[in-house]
Amino acid sequence: SQQGEEDPQALSIQEGENATMNCSYKTSINNLQWYRQNSGRGLVHLILIRSNEREKHSGRLRVTLDTSKKSSSLLITASRAADTASYFCATGLFSGGGADGLTFGKGTHLIIQP
Amino acid sequence: DAGVIQSPRHEVTEMGQEVTLRCKPISGHNSLFWYRQTMMRGLELLIYFNNNVPIDDSGMPEDRFSAKMPNASFSTLKIQPSEPRDSAVYFCASSLQGSTEAFFGQGTRLTVV
Numbered sequence: 001s002q003q004g005e006e007d008p009q010a011l012s013i014q015e016g017e018n019a020t021m022n023c024s025y026k027t028s029i030n031n032l033q034w035y036r037q038n039s040g041r042g043l044v045h046l047i048l049i050r051s052n053e054r055e056k057h058s059g060r061l062r063v064t065l066d067t068s069k070k071s072s073s074l075l076i077t078a079s080r081a082a083d084t085a086s087y088f089c090a091t092g093l094f095s096g097g098g099a100d101g102l103t104f105g106k107g108t109h110l111i112i113q114p
Numbered sequence: 115d116a117g118v119i120q121s122p123r124h125e126v127t128e129m130g131q132e133v134t135l136r137c138k139p140i141s142g143h144n145s146l147f148w149y150r151q152t153m154m155r156g157l158e159l160l161i162y163f164n165n166n167v168p169i170d171d172s173g174m175p176e177d178r179f180s181a182k183m184p185n186a187s188f189s190t191l192k193i194q195p196s197e198p199r200d201s202a203v204y205f206c207a208s209s210l211q212g213s214t215e216a217f218f219g220q221g222t223r224l225t226v227v
Contacts, residue, residue: 031214042118042205042218043157088157102147102216106156 004032004089004105012111019076021108023089024069032065034074037086037107046074046087076110084112118219120206126225132194135222138187139208147216148181148191149205157205163189164211196226 007022025032031050035043049056049065049072056063062075076083086107119138127133139146147162161171166183174181178197183189193200203223207216 033214040220042207042220043216044218045215048214103159104149104157 004091004103006087006089006105006108008108009106010109010111012113013079014113015079015081017079019079019083019110019112021074021087021110023072023074023105025072025089025091026070027091029067029091031091032063032072033090033102034061034063034072035088035090035104037088039085043088043104079110079112081112081114083110085110118206118208118217120204120219120222122222123220124223124225126227127196129197129226130195131226132192133196133200133224133226135191135204135206135224137189137191137206137219139189139206140217141187143208143210143217144186145209145211145213146183146189147207147209148189149207151203151205151221152201160191193224196224198226201225 004023004025013019029051031048033048034046036046037043047058047061047063049063051067054065060077065072072089086109088104088107090102090104118140121136144165148160149157150160151157158173160173161181162169163183166186179193181191201224203221205218205221207218209216
């Protein structure tokens with residue numbers, strides 16, 4: 001069964017705008033990860049946030065985590081056409097927080113309009 | 115590093131035929147995962163191995179599916195006999211055991227007609 005559920009399923013914005021995607025999960029986690037998938041390609045790891053962290057930045061990416069609400073958000077600032085992709089949140093099955101048995105949501109399909 | 119290598123990239127087969135998907139993980143990685151991706155069900159974990167040993171195969175949908183990892187640099191996912199509902203993109207991923215990041219291959223797009 002899927003642990004994470006992304007929202008919205010699809011998002012279309014203009015280049016330069018910010019894109020926000022949300023993820024909800026069901027059980028306790030050690031960490032939560034975000035991955036990107038370009039069309040026809042495999043998933044690529046973007047960023048990880050640990051359960052004792054509330055916010056993390058990496059370049060134009062900002063991730064927040066609210067363990068009380070079991071939710072996370074991914075913000076991409078100043079979007080570019082190359083950001084067009086599907087974005088997935090992933091949580092580990094085990095409290096150790098390793099990649100072992102990562103479960104993914106169905107993803108948010110982001111389209112950046114030039 | 116060439117990354118995780120999967121073959122073939124595309125496979126079209128007739129219902130009832132045996133299909134074998136192949137994966138070469140990143141050298142040094144000792145965890146390997148097989149995922150299946152469809153529009154309806156998203157990305158599903160089928161099975162994963164640590165140090166060539168299957169740890170959790172609860173995601174394998176049916177007995178028609180089997181996976182092996184005879185050594186640290188090679189794994190196969192076999193479907194016998196294949197059915198049209200097996201059509202999907204199958205991904206292999208690897209990681210260092212205990213690491214939090216998984217590295218994915220490009221996937222094999224399987225079409226069963």
